[in-house]
Amino acid sequence: MSFTGVKIVGVGHYAPARVVTNHDLEQWLDTSDEWITTRTGMKRRHWASNDEATSDLAAAAASAALVHAGLQAQQIDCFIVATVTPDYYFPATACLVASRLGAVDKPAFDVAIACSGFIYGLTVAAGLVRSGVYRRIMLIGAETLSKILDKDDRSTAILFGDGAGAVILERSDEDSFLAADLGADGSRPELLFAQGSGARRPLDHAALDEKVHLIHMQGPETFKLAVNRMIESTEAVLEQAKLAKSEITFLIPHQANKRIIDAAARYLGMPNGKVVINIAEYGNTSAASIPMALSEVVRAGLVKSGDVLVFVAFGGGLSWGAVAWRWHQ
Ligand code: UT7
Numbered sequence: 001m002s003f004t005g006v007k008i009v010g011v012g013h014y015a016p017a018r019v020v021t022n023h024d025l026e027q028w029l030d031t032s033d034e035w036i037t038t039r040t041g042m043k044r045r046h047w048a049s050n051d052e053a054t055s056d057l058a059a060a061a062a063s064a065a066l067v068h069a070g071l072q073a074q075q076i077d078c079f080i081v082a083t084v085t086p087d088y089y090f091p092a093t094a095c096l097v098a099s100r101l102g103a104v105d106k107p108a109f110d111v112a113i114a115c116s117g118f119i120y121g122l123t124v125a126a127g128l129v130r131s132g133v134y135r136r137i138m139l140i141g142a143e144t145l146s147k148i149l150d151k152d153d154r155s156t157a158i159l160f161g162d163g164a165g166a167v168i169l170e171r172s173d174e175d176s177f178l179a180a181d182l183g184a185d186g187s188r189p190e191l192l193f194a195q196g197s198g199a200r201r202p203l204d205h206a207a208l209d210e211k212v213h214l215i216h217m218q219g220p221e222t223f224k225l226a227v228n229r230m231i232e233s234t235e236a237v238l239e240q241a242k243l244a245k246s247e248i249t250f251l252i253p254h255q256a257n258k259r260i261i262d263a264a265a266r267y268l269g270m271p272n273g274k275v276v277i278n279i280a281e282y283g284n285t286s287a288a289s290i291p292m293a294l295s296e297v298v299r300a301g302l303v304k305s306g307d308v309l310v311f312v313a314f315g316g317g318l319s320w321g322a323v324a325w326r327w328h329q
Contacts, residue, residue: 115315
């Protein structure tokens with residue numbers, strides 16, 4: 001087994017065409033643009049149409065990343081999709097996406113760890129490349145959370161959106177991977193979960209009536225944990241990578257709530273311009289939020305060789321994590 005470096009050679013993102021504004025939500029929920037804006041920072045979110053599923057969004061983001069990298073799907077050695085809204089219970093959404101893109105007989109699997117999906121996926125994918133197992137990996141964070149939203153529950157319906165972001169990791173002499181910190185605590189899944197048709201509560205008519213297949217969240221408690229864990233994980237990767245906070249070029253956090261991001265950034269002493277926030281446009285897209293934000297800043301030409309990026313997330317599991325990454329063109 002050889003040990004090499006890894007870098008990102010292509011990025012892409014995609015959001016469904018249908019936009020749902022705060023004013024749209026006011027039409028059927030007891031809520032207001034003012035409440036949603038001040039409590040979450042969200043103005044709009046994109047919701048998939050009835051005939052769009054997660055693999056469709058993932059394939060669109062991955063296609064954009066392939067074009068960005070100047071690569072064909074068959075040149076990718078492994079496909080990973082981070083999602084908690086797979087097309088099917090099985091097979092894995094990554095299998096569907098790889099075939100859709102035209103990749104033949106390539107390994108493909110999903111990572112299901114909710115909003116931390118991209119962080120876990122990046123850690124796994126970077127490890128597979130750096131240890132010499134694969135030369136190139138397509139990692140996609142993709143969600144259609146609108147499909148598991150209780151549209152009549154104002155405390156969750158306003159928060160979540162659909163989207164996908166993709167990165168292509170490639171073996172390299174330079175090494176972008178600086179450090180990772182991952183954590184999970186499964187002692188209280190009910191803080192943020194969708195029981196779906198899981199083995200604990202298989203779907204029957206009674207379960208459907210109780211809406212167990214939809215997202216349930218205890219918002220205020222999740223909020224507090226999110227702030228603390230995101231701060232701790234960011235500090236952990238900085239310590240491992242022997243970097244000072246001032247050396248971070250961009251903090252790219254999971255977009256759950258602007259107040260969570262602001263609180264963590266304030267504690268970490270990160271000035272506004274260094275924190276990437278696109279929550280007003282997309283809401284919370286779970287595993288897709290970080291790769292979408294990364295794709296936007298890279299494609300806007302804002303990220304330069306040598307820049308230090310810190311990705312950090314918190315979500316269902318509970319789960320959390322951060323990755324410190326030095327950008328190499
Ligand atoms: O992505 C994974 C991680 N996710 C998170 O970390 C999300 C964390 N949680 C949050 O972002 C926030 O807790 C929420 C945005 C979900 C809620 O904001 P909050 O400031 O914690 O509000 P709250 O739940 O404490 O509710 C305050 C009030 C309540 O009314 P009363 O009881 O004070 O009369 C709610 O019923 O706001 C009410 N409320 C709303 N009002 C208008 C809740 N949702 C809405 C709404 N519109 N959409």
